[in-house]
Amino acid sequence: MRPSSCSTDTNAPLQTRSRAMTALIALVTTIGLALTLLTAAAPPAAAADLLSQGKPATSSSTENASTSASAAVDGNTGTRWSSTFSDPQWLRVDLGATATISQVVLRWEAAYARAFQIQTSDNGTAWTTIYSTTTGTGGVQTLDVNGSGRYVRVHGTQRGTAYGYSLWEFQVYGSGDGTPPGNGIPDPTTASLEAANGPLTTATYTVPNPSGYGSGSVTYPTTRGSYPGVVLMPGYQGTQQNLQWLAPRLASWGFVVINVGTNTLTDDPESRGRQITAAGTQLLALGNATGNPISGKVNGTLGAAGHSMGGGGVMAALRDDSRFRAGVPTAPYYVNGNFSTVTEPTFFMTCQSDAVAGGNSYAVPWYNSMSQAEKLYIEVPGDHLCPMTGYGNKAKQGKWIVSFFSLWLRADTRFSQFLCGPAREADKNNTSLVTRWMDTCQF
Numbered sequence: 243m244r245p246s247s248c249s250t251d252t253n254a255p256l257q258t259r260s261r262a263m264t265a266l267i268a269l270v271t272t273i274g275l276a277l278t279l280l281t282a283a284a285p286p287a288a289a290a291d292l293l294s295q296g297k298p299a300t301s302s303s304t305e306n307a308s309t310s311a312s313a314a315v316d317g318n319t320g321t322r323w324s325s326t327f328s329d330p331q332w333l334r335v336d337l338g339a340t341a342t343i344s345q346v347v348l349r350w351e352a353a354y355a356r357a358f359q360i361q362t363s364d365n366g367t368a369w370t371t372i373y374s375t376t377t378g379t380g381g382v383q384t385l386d387v388n389g390s391g392r393y394v395r396v397h398g399t400q401r402g403t404a405y406g407y408s409l410w411e412f413q414v415y416g417s418g419d420g421t422p423p424g425n426g427i428p429d430p431t432t433a434s435l436e437a438a439n440g441p442l443t444t445a446t447y448t449v450p451n452p453s454g455y456g457s458g459s460v461t462y463p464t465t466r467g468s469y470p471g472v473v474l475m476p477g478y479q480g481t482q483q484n485l486q487w488l489a490p491r492l493a494s495w496g497f498v499v500i501n502v503g504t505n506t507l508t509d510d511p512e513s514r515g516r517q518i519t520a521a522g523t524q525l526l527a528l529g530n531a532t533g534n535p536i537s538g539k540v541n542g543t544l545g546a547a548g549h550s551m552g553g554g555g556v557m558a559a560l561r562d563d564s565r566f567r568a569g570v571p572t573a574p575y576y577v578n579g580n581f582s583t584v585t586e587p588t589f590f591m592t593c594q595s596d597a598v599a600g601g602n603s604y605a606v607p608w609y610n611s612m613s614q615a616e617k618l619y620i621e622v623p624g625d626h627l628c629p630m631t632g633y634g635n636k637a638k639q640g641k642w643i644v645s646f647f648s649l650w651l652r653a654d655t656r657f658s659q660f661l662c663g664p665a666r667e668a669d670k671n672n673t674s675l676v677t678r679w680m681d682t683c684q685f
Contacts, residue, residue, distance in 0.1 A: 290344050290653055291468070294394070294414035295542025296530055298336045301325060305406055314412040317526075317542045319564040322351050325398075325406035333412055334395035340364060343372065343394060345415040346385045351408035354380030357400035362391030369395070378402060415653070426465070427496050427648075430657055432665060435644055436637035440494035447535050449500070449528070454520025457482065457503035460528070460536055461493040468541040470651035471525045473518045473559075474501045477550025477575070478508065480630075484549055487631040491640045497647060498540050500525045511551045511576040515558025518546050522565060543567055545651045547643065549629050550575045550599060557608065560584045568650035570643050572629035574608075575599035582611035587650040587685075589618040591639065593628035594677045601678070609680065616685055618646065618661060621678035638669060649685060658685055 294315050301311035301323060309324035315335055325331040346360050360373035372389035380402055394414045398407045428434075428441055442463040449458035459482060463469060472492055476484035482501045489499045502521045504514060522544045529540025545568040548556040553574025560569045561584050572591045575598065590609055592601035599605075601621050609619050620642060628634040645657040659665040662683035670679045 290415035291417060292413060292415055292470075292541055292543050292653075293337050293341050293343075293417075294335045294412060296526060296540070297338060299323075299334065299412075300336075301333045302331045303328075303406075305408075309408070314409045315542075317411070317544070317565045319349060319410045322408050322410045323412070324351070324353065324408040327401075327404065327406045329401055330397065330399045331407045332395050332397040333407070333409060334366070334393055335412060335414060336366070337392055337394065337414065340390060340392050341414075341416050343387055343389045343391065343414060343416040346373070346387055346394070346396075347411070347413040347415070348383040348385070348396060348409060349411040349413075350380040350383070351410055352380070352403065353405035353408040354378060354402040355396070355398040355400065355407055356402040358396055358398040360385060360387060360389075361395050361397055362389045363393040363395075364391050366393045369397075376400070426467070427654070430495075430645070430648075430660070432641070432660070435495075435641035435660065438636075438640075439490060440496075440644070442494045442496060444490055444493040445535065449524065452521075453524050455502050455517040456505045458521055458524070459489070459501045460498060460525070461489040461501065462498045462536050462539055463493055463496060467496075468529075468539055469496050469498050470543040470545060470647070471522065471529070471540045472497045472499045472647060472651070473521045473525070473544070473546040474499060475514050475518050475521075475546065475548035475552030475555050476502070476504065477548070477552045477573075480504075480507070480549065480552065484552070484630050485547065487636055488547065488640065488643065491644060492647065495644045495648060496652065497545075498525065498529070498536055509551070511554030511579065512558055514548065514552050514555025515562065518548070518555050518559040518566075519563045522546070522559075522563070543651050545569060545647050547572065549573055550626065553599075554579055554604075557581045557584065557588075560586050560588065568647060570646060571605070573599045573626055574604055576604060579604065579608065580611075581608045582613070584608075584612050585614040587616040587618075587646070588612065589643070589646045590620070591629060591642070592619070592621045592678075593624040593626060593634075594621055595624060596626045596628070598626040615682075616650075617680070617682045618642075619678065619680040620676055622676060623674070635675065638675060642669075661685065 299311040303326040305324035313321035314323035357376040361369040372387045447460045474485040547570035553571030554576030556569040556571040568587045570589045590605040645660040648654045648657040
């Protein structure tokens with residue numbers, strides 16, 4: 243009877259497999275739909291502010307007087323903190339208030355940590371570990387973390403070399419004082435970026451004792467928070483009026499802008515580069531001092547924009563001063579300038595009918611030589627004056643410059659769409675607006 247019984251159910255295995263396959267397909271479809279919905283619902287990554295630069299720093303030890311803790315948070319990759327040659331050691335930064343920490347960047351010198359922790363604290367005594375490794379490799383380490391605290395430290399427990407621990411820079415990113423990342427700056431739109439003013443109210447402060455440059459007017463957001471600094475440099479025979487249009491636009495989008503007058507109207511590009519550096523130094527000092535309206539408003543990150551010889555000066559500052567993290571040279575002029583070593587993001591804006599500093603003479607060769615930098619090149623109609631106050635399409639120029647600095651000085655990726663994403667296409671493909679466009683997208 244067993245053979246007979248088996249012979250009456252010959253399709254059972256096939257039916258079982260069929261039902262199993264149907265169930266599997268349904269499960270996969272359900273999972274796929276759920277993942278699709280989760281992906282669609284995921285919000286865009288929020289911008290993060292650099293919180294640590296210029297803030298008070300202490301350490302367990304220092305190798306010597308020239309390698310103090312403050313050197314790791316000064317924004318200068320040519321200075322460093324170094325400890326004595328023993329384990330354990332730590333470096334701590336005081337953010338000034340409780341902050342939400344989302345990323346830490348460690349720029350190690352050759353003496354690095356094999357084993358270390360990133361820790362946060364509200365009081366500088368009790369510590370919470372938000373990252374830990376025993377296989378550190380040195381170099382530049384970008385660590386995505388999730389924590390909060392007023393104090394953040396890197397705590398090394400095993401050295402990677404026979405020397406101590408040494409950091410060129412210790413950078414902490416996140417949002418502070420309960421302010422959303424990006425200091426509460428709303429999502430940008432084409433209309434808001436092309437308006438004469440951004441979302442933040444601004445005020446102006448005249449620098450009382452300029453040091454290393456002729457004069458300075460600082461335009462800054464009046465809202466609470468700290469922001470990147472930007473130096474504006476005029477061209478030959480130019481004054482602060484040359485780029486006066488740009489200062490309030492940048493400030494109203496979250497920058498502290500010092501508009502500079504030169505020592506003399508005929509200063510060459512190299513001299514203008516040194517004056518950009520001097521103005522940046524004084525802007526940071528004013529932000530760290532008390533008794534002036536921009537006290538506490540400069541977060542330590544610097545950028546620069548300039549016209550003509552001032553644009554050449556921007557290139558010199560990017561080449562020579564590592565504190566400057568992005569530059570916008572407009573119609574730049576510098577005879578025999580060599581900037582192939584510049585690695586920071588650079589936006590060249592030139593004018594199609596420029597008989598003084600045509601793009602093919604200066605900006606394009608520099609652009610092509612800068613093999614390690616993120617670059618943007620936009621040529622627009624007009625003569626040599628097209629980037630100056632009263633000339634050119636300021637709605638478009640302002641949108642591009644604000645977006646470039648927001649992306650590279652504040653890591654605010656919401657602005658990249660206007661330079662690399664679909665929001666740029668209407669500009670890029672309009673031959674009456676843009677006569678040449680080059681870039682290294684995706685940024």
